[in-house]
């Protein structure tokens with residue numbers, strides 16, 4: 001496990017360094033699914049260095065990366081978002097990260113999320129706890145969805161689903177809750193894990209957005225499910241993550257029109 005974690009951390013830091021290095025340079029920005037779904041030269045460069053570092057250490061492991069898809073077939077599979085928060089990055093808005101997870105037969109073993117702007121490295125290993133810069137972290141103690149709580153969410157690129165998500169957003173706003181839309185799901189999940197926010201929900205995340213964050217939250221004492229409270233599967237595309245204490249209340253709110 002130590003070797004896996006060391007390599008995940010090394011790869012995350014290498015990609016984070018590239019993200020900082022390219023600030024202010026020509027990013028060769030292009031659109032993917034829709035105009036606002038951006039990709040930059042840095043996404044590709046980060047994924048390349050991550051793949052190189054992982055494969056040098058574990059040549060037969062499989063890697064699923066957002067930009068390069070799945071390469072290889074093995075019980076060990078890495079799940080990589082080389083730059084989570086690309087829209088923020090492309091606009092010079094300093095909230096983005098690198099997310100790297102390792103699964104074995106579908107079971108999460110390692111999760112690492114690195115925020116290069118704040119030099120914050122979140123990590124977790126199966127049954128090993130969750131950490132921020134090597135200090136143990138726990139989810140918040142907030143027990144109710146009142147104005148003292150704070151949540152975060154994100155909106156998918158596809159406008160139709162974004163408008164559905166907006167309806168759910170309104171259900172929380174109606175409670176008088178502060179709710180943020182930071183723009184990097186992997187980091188949002190880590191903010192639940194370390195208690196900066198009490199809960200998070202989002203439509204249409206991909207495995208690379210949340211694989212590492214899920215393990216980090218669970219190891220920090222939090223809970224992750226789909227919108228009906230079942231164990232989250234990547235195919236669900238509707239994720240709720242929380243400090244556990246407000247989870248049921250979040251599910252009820254998500255599923256109750258106001």
Ligand code: IPD
Pocket residue numbers: 066081083084085086087154155156157182183184185186204205209
């Ligand atoms: C995106 C971010 C964003 C979320 C989107 C993701 P990307 O990832 O995590 O917060 O709202 O759904 O696609 O495209 O920047 O890697």
Ligand code: CA
Pocket residue numbers: 081083084085185208209
């Ligand atoms: Ca992402």
Ligand code: CA
Pocket residue numbers: 043066081082083084085086
């Ligand atoms: Ca990405």
